[in-house]
Amino acid sequence: MGMTIIEKILARASGAAKVSPGDLVSVRVDTVVMFDNNFLPNIWREILKLDDPKKLVVVFDHRVPASDIPSAISHQNGRRFVEKFSIERFHDVGPKQGICHVLVADHAYALPGTVLVCSDSHTCSAGAFNCAARGVGAPDIMYAATKGETWYRVGETVRYQLEGALSPAVSMKDVFLHIAETYGEHTNTNVEYGGPALSNLSINARRTLATMSAELSAEFATFEADEVLLDYVRARNPAPFEAQAPDADAKYADVRTIKLDEMEPLVALPDTVLNNSRPVAEVAGERIDQAFIGSCANGTLDDLTVAAKVVAGRRVSPKVRLIVTPGSQTIYREAVSKGIIATLIEAGAVITNPTCGACSGGHLGVLGPNETCITASTRNFKGRMGDPSARIFMASPATVAASALKGAIADPSEFLR
Amino acid sequence: MKITGKVWKFGDNINTDLILPMKIYFLTPQEQTRYVFEANRPGWADEVEAGDIIIGGRNFGMGSSRPAARSLKNLGIGCLLADSINGLFYRNCVNWGFPALEIPGVDAAFDEGDTAEISFDDFGVRNVTTGAHLDGIAMPDQLLKIFKAGGIYPLLEAQGLIAPPA
Numbered sequence: 001m002g003m004t005i006i007e008k009i010l011a012r013a014s015g016a017a018k019v020s021p022g023d024l025v026s027v028r029v030d031t032v033v034m035f036d037n038n039f040l041p042n043i044w045r046e047i048l049k050l051d052d053p054k055k056l057v058v059v060f061d062h063r064v065p066a067s068d069i070p071s072a073i074s075h076q077n078g079r080r081f082v083e084k085f086s087i088e089r090f091h092d093v094g095p096k097q098g099i100c101h102v103l104v105a106d107h108a109y110a111l112p113g114t115v116l117v118c119s120d121s122h123t124c125s126a127g128a129f130n131c132a133a134r135g136v137g138a139p140d141i142m143y144a145a146t147k148g149e150t151w152y153r154v155g156e157t158v159r160y161q162l163e164g165a166l167s168p169a170v171s172m173k174d175v176f177l178h179i180a181e182t183y184g185e186h187t188n189t190n191v192e193y194g195g196p197a198l199s200n201l202s203i204n205a206r207r208t209l210a211t212m213s214a215e216l217s218a219e220f221a222t223f224e225a226d227e228v229l230l231d232y233v234r235a236r237n238p239a240p241f242e243a244q245a246p247d248a249d250a251k252y253a254d255v256r257t258i259k260l261d262e263m264e265p266l267v268a269l270p271d272t273v274l275n276n277s278r279p280v281a282e283v284a285g286e287r288i289d290q291a292f293i294g295s296c297a298n299g300t301l302d303d304l305t306v307a308a309k310v311v312a313g314r315r316v317s318p319k320v321r322l323i324v325t326p327g328s329q330t331i332y333r334e335a336v337s338k339g340i341i342a343t344l345i346e347a348g349a350v351i352t353n354p355t356c357g358a359c360s361g362g363h364l365g366v367l368g369p370n371e372t373c374i375t376a377s378t379r380n381f382k383g384r385m386g387d388p389s390a391r392i393f394m395a396s397p398a399t400v401a402a403s404a405l406k407g408a409i410a411d412p413s414e415f416l417r
Numbered sequence: 418m419k420i421t422g423k424v425w426k427f428g429d430n431i432n433t434d435l436i437l438p439m440k441i442y443f444l445t446p447q448e449q450t451r452y453v454f455e456a457n458r459p460g461w462a463d464e465v466e467a468g469d470i471i472i473g474g475r476n477f478g479m480g481s482s483r484p485a486a487r488s489l490k491n492l493g494i495g496c497l498l499a500d501s502i503n504g505l506f507y508r509n510c511v512n513w514g515f516p517a518l519e520i521p522g523v524d525a526a527f528d529e530g531d532t533a534e535i536s537f538d539d540f541g542v543r544n545v546t547t548g549a550h551l552d553g554i555a556m557p558d559q560l561l562k563i564f565k566a567g568g569i570y571p572l573l574e575a576q577g578l579i580a581p582p583a
């Protein structure tokens with residue numbers, strides 16, 4: 001029996017000819033990404049020895065520029081660490097700022113066929129790069145940084161075969177909501193994405209689906225590599241790599257076909273995305289106080305572009321705060337030069353600097369009691385973005401932008417023909 | 418190693434924001450324990466006693482990588498049992514030396530207030546109240562070693578790789 005993509009990457013990294021579901025494997029780690037939360041005083045322990053400083057990437061993203069004193073201290077701890085070990089790949093507040101998973105994409109730090117660890121749960125984002133990447137705990141990062149290895153339990157894999165192409169008002173966020181609605185949680189199971197539709201999907205679109213896979217409670221989420229991906233990586237990172245394709249006789253727990261043409265705009269109701277989405281028409285008219293477009297899943301140039309298209313020449317409802325957070329300074333600069341930021345501002349959006357911000361309820365756009373928000377970020381858990389009584393609906397950037405215009409949840413189709 | 422305690426039940430898809438909400442992210446680990454399940458079960462953190470046991474349904478601990486397992490440990494919870502545990506949360510249980518076992522069927526086998534007896538030698542659980550017995554999914558030796566060392570920090574500290582707490 002052959003292996004799935006993730007089994008092949010883990011086999012290679014553990015030096016085994018084959019790994020199978022049920023195995024516990026120790027693997028060599030190629031890239032370790034650390035971010036500001038790792039350096040918070042209530043979790044940070046000073047590292048005395050590193051396995052290899054060249055493997056490290058250090059990013060400040062959750063609360064930047066520092067929103068409070070503990071965050072400022074975490075940044076100080078991080079800067080001292082970077083200096084002590086002369087770490088080159090460092091993204092401080094400034095021109096290289098951004099959300100860690102977005103920077104991993106911008107700079108192709110995640111190489112196909114390799115292993116990347118980061119203690120943020122949306123690390124599966126780098127699965128779009130055919131990379132074995134998943135969230136681990138903060139102590140795992142200490143282990144990987146000092147010993148150069150980590151462990152994984154190998155789970156079974158569900159394969160999603162993507163076919164066809166999306167219509168203009170539908171995005172990969174809707175595809176994710178469809179998967180979460182139809183199939184629910186994937187605890188202890190990997191997901192693998194591939195199929196003929198890949199060639200129709202930008203790297204950004206793939207990243208949205210890979211990133212959101214954390215919300216399926218999946219283990220690893222891994223995409224097949226195609227020429228588009230390989231060209232993207234080679235243009236940004238000169239390091240050698242070997243992409244992994246699934247064996248023809250790979251064993252899957254299930255193979256599910258997703259026809260992109262049949263997808264429609266969906267909205268997840270508050271508190272969870274698992275088995276909890278409705279077609280936008282069924283929730284349309286629900287009044288909102290805040291609309292948010294951003295995060296590691298939906299702060300890409302594609303996302304800002306579609307939001308600008310929806311609001312161009314129109315006005316955000318005076319009762320709604322539309323907050324837009326680009327995923328990185330690189331994306332922000334591109335959006336400025338393309339006129340996207342100007343369009344959004346003219347319509348009444350507030351543009352914030354790249355940061356996690358409102359996504360994690362840490363700063364910038366925290367919700368008050370009983371408020372209603374529609375978000376194109378990653379999570380709608382109770383209390384995630386502020387007060388636990390606030391209701392958080394989740395949808396695509398297009399649906400969020402359309403809702404901001406109407407002051408209530410709205411179908412984006414009329415703006416995107 | 419055996420753990421016995423009174424059972425509290427929480428159901429499916431319990432997420433990490435419920436265990437460790439962002440608004441208390443900067444408090445000390447001990448202070449953070451006062452807010453465990455504040456949003457879905459206000460007052461519980463004051464009611465629960467050291468050695469009590471949490472039973473979840475499917476997908477316990479979904480969500481972020483934040484040290485939520487550390488809060489359960491610091492609150493004095495004796496053990497977490499669930500039909501299935503989110504992979505990242507399971508790692509963090511091992512990382513922080515907090516006892517956790519996946520036991521398919523455990524949610525249905527217990528009522529709140531029952532007494533559970535868990536063995537980390539054969540990874541089984543007995544409902545002392547009803548007499549029912551279930552087999553859990555074994556924790557691999559390699560992880561048992563980290564868990565028994567008290568988690569990753571004590572392990573790395575003993576090897577001179579990280580400094581003791583500041």
Ligand code: SF4
Nearest residue numbers: 295296356359360378
């Ligand atoms: S943007 Fe949100 S989901 Fe992504 S890393 Fe930041 S807090 Fe986590």
